[in-house]
Amino acid sequence: MAGNGDGVTLLGYWASPYALRVKWALKIKEVQYEYMEEHLPDKSPMLLQYNPVHKKIPVLVHKGKPLAESLVIIEYIDEVWKHNPLLPQDPYHRAKARFWAKFADEKCVPAMFRAFSKVGEEQAQAAEELRENLKTLESALEGKQYFGGETIGFLDIAVGWIGCWARMNEEVAGVNMIDAEMIPLLSVWFQKFLELPIIKECLPPQDKLLEHTKEFHKMLMMATLT
Amino acid sequence: MAAEVKLFGKWTSPFSRRIEVALKLKGVEYEYIEEDVFNKSPTLLNYNPVHKKIPVLVHNGKPIAESQVIMEYIDETWKHNPILPIDPFEKAMARFWAKFIDDKFWAIWPAVKKAMTSGGEKEREEGIEEAQLHLDTLETQLKEKKFFGGERLGFVEISASLIIWIVVSQEVMGVEILTQEKFPALHELTQKFVHDDVFKQCVPPWEPLVSYYKALWEP
Numbered sequence: 001m002a003g004n005g006d007g008v009t010l011l012g013y014w015a016s017p018y019a020l021r022v023k024w025a026l027k028i029k030e031v032q033y034e035y036m037e038e039h040l041p042d043k044s045p046m047l048l049q050y051n052p053v054h055k056k057i058p059v060l061v062h063k064g065k066p067l068a069e070s071l072v073i074i075e076y077i078d079e080v081w082k083h084n085p086l087l088p089q090d091p092y093h094r095a096k097a098r099f100w101a102k103f104a105d106e107k108c109v110p111a112m113f114r115a116f117s118k119v120g121e122e123q124a125q126a127a128e129e130l131r132e133n134l135k136t137l138e139s140a141l142e143g144k145q146y147f148g149g150e151t152i153g154f155l156d157i158a159v160g161w162i163g164c165w166a167r168m169n170e171e172v173a174g175v176n177m178i179d180a181e182m183i184p185l186l187s188v189w190f191q192k193f194l195e196l197p198i199i200k201e202c203l204p205p206q207d208k209l210l211e212h213t214k215e216f217h218k219m220l221m222m223a224t225l226t
Numbered sequence: 227m228a229a230e231v232k233l234f235g236k237w238t239s240p241f242s243r244r245i246e247v248a249l250k251l252k253g254v255e256y257e258y259i260e261e262d263v264f265n266k267s268p269t270l271l272n273y274n275p276v277h278k279k280i281p282v283l284v285h286n287g288k289p290i291a292e293s294q295v296i297m298e299y300i301d302e303t304w305k306h307n308p309i310l311p312i313d314p315f316e317k318a319m320a321r322f323w324a325k326f327i328d329d330k331f332w333a334i335w336p337a338v339k340k341a342m343t344s345g346g347e348k349e350r351e352e353g354i355e356e357a358q359l360h361l362d363t364l365e366t367q368l369k370e371k372k373f374f375g376g377e378r379l380g381f382v383e384i385s386a387s388l389i390i391w392i393v394v395s396q397e398v399m400g401v402e403i404l405t406q407e408k409f410p411a412l413h414e415l416t417q418k419f420v421h422d423d424v425f426k427q428c429v430p431p432w433e434p435l436v437s438y439y440k441a442l443w444e445p
Contacts, residue, residue: 053326053367062315065315067315067322068322069321072318072321072325073318075317075321076314076315076318079317080314091299091302091303092285092290092299094298094299095290095296095298095299096290098295099291099292099295102292102295103276136276
């Protein structure tokens, strides 16, 4: 059984951006935790027990109680460990952070996936949609260093992974996703964010992730052809 | 300047109605502005340029969009009669279930719409079957989670009120989807909404709502 007493356990997968953003939250809060790697696509009985509804990682187990859905987990972490706050105090700014995290997850990520997994006209359209939505996301920076202001916060860790995955995806799928001319401020932010030591050290090994991305793309392309 | 709350909504929208429930539970006075979603006002487009949708809550001139984000804002701004649980774990579970409900609705509603708007018997049956499949998942989770933990209706229950729209669609089509025997927990939930003092005020008028969808989706 995972999680001894007051312990924190994170069930994750090395190549998952959703597990990664939970790791970032735990790191910022300096929470000691036990990490358990799921060997996807095989799912452990423990995972199925802890997340019977979605059967997915990440799952955070705290004091024996499991939580699923990465943004739900991150808000929980923010509320239980109060130092180094992730969300701002003011309700209006909290609402804005939540709004934009939802926008990225619902508008940017699916477009990125379609641009990666489709071909031809469908791919081109998806890539254009992604670039436009990233442009919209850029407006949320409002001239600040980070979405969180002077230091990184909830929205930075919610969306920062896109910078890493998009670069890899565009290389493998052969379509432009991060257009530095179109999103100059966001491009700079992606770079700065991913270079932060606390962020960088949690990233999956880039060469391994590239291989994984290539394999995944190959699989998707074969499925397209059949 | 006195605190000023405005809600841009649509009388037929479950997402707009949710916000009304939340505001009423908190006893917050607000001005309601009905939007014609087929002819959106410049004000709405200005307040929600990203999605151009209702509901939008405007508090002291500052706009908030996305119904669950708005509900959390309301709960954090007006702290009495909490909508979300206080305990962080319980709060997280409430968020998890509210998200689950919304995700399921967006799987159920297109299926229902397909059944409502299709001319053919086969498509109609397919739509109903698909809707019931997703409702089944919802029902299973409801039964196991004992949805009605407390006396009051909170974040999860307010989110789940959109189930009433499935019931409405039944009447539009003259066909049963959410039967009491197949979905006892969901059925009980809809009854609770219809009889709750606050929800009663916020559920759209039945006959006009049925007529609205009949007219909108006549195949």
